[in-house]
Amino acid sequence: MPQALKIAVPKGSLYADSVAALGRAGLDIQGLSDPGRQLRVCSGDVEFYIVRPSDVPVFVSYGGVDCAICGRDSLEEAALDVIELVDLGFGACRFVVAEPEAANRPADADYQRLGVMRIATKYPRITARYFDQQGVQVDIVKLHGNIELAPLSGLAERIVDITATGTTLRENRLRIVSEVMASTARFVGNIASVRTDPRIRELAQRLGEHK
Amino acid sequence: MPQALKIAVPKGSLYADSVAALGRAGLDIQGLSDPGRQLRVCSGDVEFYIVRPSDVPVFVSYGGVDCAICGRDSLEEAALDVIELVDLGFGACRFVVAEPEAANRPADADYQRLGVMRIATKYPRITARYFDQQGVQVDIVKLHGNIELAPLSGLAERIVDITATGTTLRENRLRIVSEVMASTARFVGNIASVRTDPRIRELAQRLGEHK
Structure with a gap:
């Protein structure tokens, strides 16, 4: 069994649209609809982390997660090394x-x-x-x-x-x-994870197809 | 009529104790008990600003307010120039x-x-x-x-x-x-305001006497 794919989802104004987009891309998002105080939600071979928007780039670039949805605003301000894979269009x-x-x-x-x-x-x-x-x-x-x-x-x-x-x-x-x-929401990946884990580019493709 | 004395009160865990301390020191705190979305509360010749804890040292040191209640944690982290006047004891x-x-x-x-x-x-x-x-x-x-x-x-x-x-x-x-x-909560003042406005040291004294 492969290691769980770790995905950060931003709290706050981008949360609902982010969860919907991950659902349309085929992920099981049941646990995300009402997580309460829980900030980590495990679902099959995916682990979701519910993270403050401004902290998402940190989690991605330092490898706390493999990929994430993140506003361009937070990405530009953090100026950390991550790979931008899809402009998701929402969160304008x-x-x-x-x-x-x-x-x-x-x-x-x-x-x-x-x-x-x-x-x-x-x-x-x-x-x-x-x-x-x-x-x-x-x-x-x-x-x-x-x-x-x-x-x-x-x-x-x-x-x-x-x-x-x-x-x-x-x-x-x-x-x-x-x-x-x-600014709009983007799907981004950790540099090493994108290179080594094909699930991230697959998810990027599905997110791009079902915008 | 003198200029309003501007006081920052920290949101969050220190808020209730801060408001109570200002009340014991003789200020009219009615407008602070349930301010709703309002972040500035005017009461006679005092203006209260309800501010994020980590932003309080910024407001004090740059002169956005004359004085404030602030946790030692935020003061140490900000490392800005403010005058610490009273250790209020609460918020340990x-x-x-x-x-x-x-x-x-x-x-x-x-x-x-x-x-x-x-x-x-x-x-x-x-x-x-x-x-x-x-x-x-x-x-x-x-x-x-x-x-x-x-x-x-x-x-x-x-x-x-x-x-x-x-x-x-x-x-x-x-x-x-x-x-x-x-860490505990402290009463702090802007350097120029403490020098020029005697109301700040008077308030500091009353806060110290009615801990």
Whole structure:
């Protein structure tokens, strides 16, 4: 009997679509529909690990799992070695720069004369890359959650965050200043596992065929 | 009328005790008892911000708030400039090194011959400092949550995590190998705010008197 294939599934907003996609690809996903507090679900020769989105790239690249479903946002921010196999299409969202609606602010270029703009984000790497490309100097403050509190409290002038429907931005009276990048869910594999275990490319093919 | 005093209160396990302590110190905490989705609560000349524990040191040191209640764990990990004013005593927990109960592992010293031990943790700075002090070389894998999945999946041999009652460790069949440090909740202030706003030291004194 072969070793169990270990698959990480992201908690949170991508979870339901990820489980559905794995089901359409022929895996037994019964144990995933209501796992409760259980974070490891065994099903035949597959072991599912239910993992925080931002931790998925870590589990894949360090070999804690063989493959996973993961948002492009988490992949880009982690910048770890994994093989991207399929763009699954769901989980579409955008990275945006946003600021308070009430703000009467100078243009980006004018900030250079006025001092350095402070940006709060959960994604310091993506944020730094974006403003580097724009040639705008910024001071990045890394937060773990509730980024909308940063402009509210005066911690930062702007934020870089993910938005799907824009509801959180509207609720917090933030308006989009510019777009950084778009993201969808991807199927990714550990480099060594993809080379040695044919089940991963087979699963990738079925996931691609049944999008 | 003076500017509002901005106070950060940590979400999660320290929240209830923090609110109670601020109430005993004479602040109007009515709006904090059931804030719902609201993360800013205004009460007279005080503004409360309900913030993720790991983000509290960021808000204090960058001046998003004037003062805050924060666990020593988050303070040590953030290593940012804030002034610690009172040890509030509640929220006691310990940082421990843990491994699977089933593990039949060599002593720390023997790992040096066998290769580098991998440690998963939410607290890479505290973990690095601890193993440096022990003179043990380790490979630290930073995760954002559910650290107990790391030894379960084979991502890491051991973890460094916080435990209050030990329940999560027991549920995941992990045993404590050694203790790293102890933590309690602290009242802390922004450096400039403590210098310029006497209300912070007054609040510190009342918090200390009514522990």
